[in-house]
Amino acid sequence: xxxxxxxxxSNAESLEVARDDLRLExxxxxxxxxxxxxxxxxxxxxxxxxxxxxxxxxxxxxxxGRFPDLSAAELVEQTAMDKVAISRAVSSLLKNDYITRSxxxxxxxxxxxxxxxxxxxxxxxxxxxAQQYENDLMGSLSAEERQQLDSIIEKLxxxxxxxxERGLID
Amino acid sequence: xxxxxxxxxSNAESLEVARDDLRLExxxxxxxxxxxxxxxxxxxxxxxxxxxxxxxxxxxxxxxGRFPDLSAAELVEQTAMDKVAISRAVSSLLKNDYITRSxxxxxxxxxxxxxxxxxxxxxxxxxxxAQQYENDLMGSLSAEERQQLDSIIEKLxxxxxxxxERGLID
DNA sequence: TAACATTGGTTTCAATTGTAACCACTGCCA
DNA sequence: TGGCAGTGGTTACAATTGAAACCAATGTTA
Numbered sequence: 001x002x003x004x005x006x007x008x009x010s011n012a013e014s015l016e017v018a019r020d021d022l023r024l025e026x027x028x029x030x031x032x033x034x035x036x037x038x039x040x041x042x043x044x045x046x047x048x049x050x051x052x053x054x055x056x057x058x059x060x061x062x063x064x065g066r067f068p069d070l071s072a073a074e075l076v077e078q079t080a081m082d083k084v085a086i087s088r089a090v091s092s093l094l095k096n097d098y099i100t101r102s103x104x105x106x107x108x109x110x111x112x113x114x115x116x117x118x119x120x121x122x123x124x125x126x127x128x129x130a131q132q133y134e135n136d137l138m139g140s141l142s143a144e145e146r147q148q149l150d151s152i153i154e155k156l157x158x159x160x161x162x163x164x165e166r167g168l169i170d
Numbered sequence: 171x172x173x174x175x176x177x178x179x180s181n182a183e184s185l186e187v188a189r190d191d192l193r194l195e196x197x198x199x200x201x202x203x204x205x206x207x208x209x210x211x212x213x214x215x216x217x218x219x220x221x222x223x224x225x226x227x228x229x230x231x232x233x234x235g236r237f238p239d240l241s242a243a244e245l246v247e248q249t250a251m252d253k254v255a256i257s258r259a260v261s262s263l264l265k266n267d268y269i270t271r272s273x274x275x276x277x278x279x280x281x282x283x284x285x286x287x288x289x290x291x292x293x294x295x296x297x298x299x300a301q302q303y304e305n306d307l308m309g310s311l312s313a314e315e316r317q318q319l320d321s322i323i324e325k326l327x328x329x330x331x332x333x334x335e336r337g338l339i340d
Numbered sequence: 341t342a343a344c345a346t347t348g349g350t351t352t353c354a355a356t357t358g359t360a361a362c363c364a365c366t367g368c369c370a
Numbered sequence: 371t372g373g374c375a376g377t378g379g380t381t382a383c384a385a386t387t388g389a390a391a392c393c394a395a396t397g398t399t400a
Contacts, residue, residue: 022297024232024249028304029209031323034250036206038330039199054356062194073378079194080204084358087380109365109378127192134198140329141322148318152311153201159310160208224386243348254388257350279348279395346397356387366377 043133047126052096056081056089058126061098064115065123071110098122213303217296222266226251226259228296231268234285235293241280268292 024030044055053061063078064070072090076083090113093099098119104110115123138146194200214225223231233248234240242260246253260283263269268289274280285293308316 021236022232022300023236024229027300028307029206029213030229031327032202032206033210035323035327035330036199036202038327038333040203042330042333043199059194059200062192066191066193082358107366130192130197137198137326137329140325145318145322148315149322152315152319153205155310156307157201157205157208159307160205160212163208163212252388277396351392362381
């Protein structure tokens with residue numbers, strides 16, 4: 001049942017055909033996606049069940065915990081999330097009383113968001129939990145590798161960002 | 171409008187409060203997710219438009235291109251995708267005539283999947299395209315960094331895998 | 341060989357997400 | 371000040387996804 005990932009092909013003519021095959025298991029975008037999903041899902045399960053939070057909602061809380069008095073638009077900027085996703089996360093957080101919303105008197109379209117008391121409590125309980133997962137992940141790397149990973153991600157992010165900005169590769 | 175990511179807090183008491191804040195911009199699971207989404211979406215846009223393929227459908231083709239004669243269950247195993255997602259990808263690929271399906275006479279529940287002629291054509295046109303993106307990404311790294319990334323991903327993947335298997339961190 | 345558990349795969353239904361249209365307010369310029 | 375473009379945010383609707391129920395074939399045990 002298990003497949004030998006090193007065997008190029010199981011049929012006879014493989015030798016010629018295999019040349020430009022795509023080795024999905026080595027294909028960076030694919031590996032990133034699998035890794036990211038595994039990690040996010042595991043963590044989301046840990047806090048989602050306990051505090052009734054979706055991933056976007058938790059992200060909003062995480063940002064507000066660090067940067068009070070943001071508007072939805074500023075959250076969009078910070079998180080790279082879609083504005084609709086933010087809007088929904090905000091309204092579910094309001095329903096849970098995890099955040100507060102107040103009008104900006106200077107601009108009545110703008111709504112200033114903050115963690116509520118309750119929200120900050122929850123935030124402070126989730127943070128160590130999230131950090132525990134991250135530490136566990138990072139624990140599988142040496143200090144040197146952690147540092148390498150950091151700079152590599154930065155570079156990849158810039159490149160991918162560039163695709164989005166000046167359109168894709170021809 | 172832009173936020174200074176290095177400023178811990180904008181309010182007065184920040185010095186004490188900031189200690190155990192979560193710095194989302196440095197939080198590995200978050201960064202992985204942003205990076206992965208940016209990359210996958212960019213690539214999907216490139217082939218999706220031209221060949222009417224979703225990401226899961228393309229993944230199925232990529233695996234079948236390398237490993238003929240797989241069943242849906244074996245695809246699940248290879249891709250770590252959900253079996254429902256596979257089922258839907260398969261049926262959309264059948265609709266496009268990109269793959270063929272035949273009964274396994276030895277086990278009449280099992281259906282053997284393969285790229286069709288047309289499917290292989292498409293596959294062979296997408297592969298270089300996908301590789302071009304990957305090369306572009308990898309081009310932002312040195313040979314050494316590429317090698318480092320490879321081994322780091324492997325380690326992280328193992329760790330995240332372990333979460334899934336023996337349940338989460340207590 | 342009758343019952344029941346297991347496996348391969350699909351369907352159904354609800355929840356989540358993305359796109360586009362939209363409303364309310366502000367800022368600008370005639 | 372009146373019109374109009376731009377911004378902040380929400381709503382509506384369609385497409386995608388996920389969980390669970392389901393059907394059909396097989397394997398297993400008595």
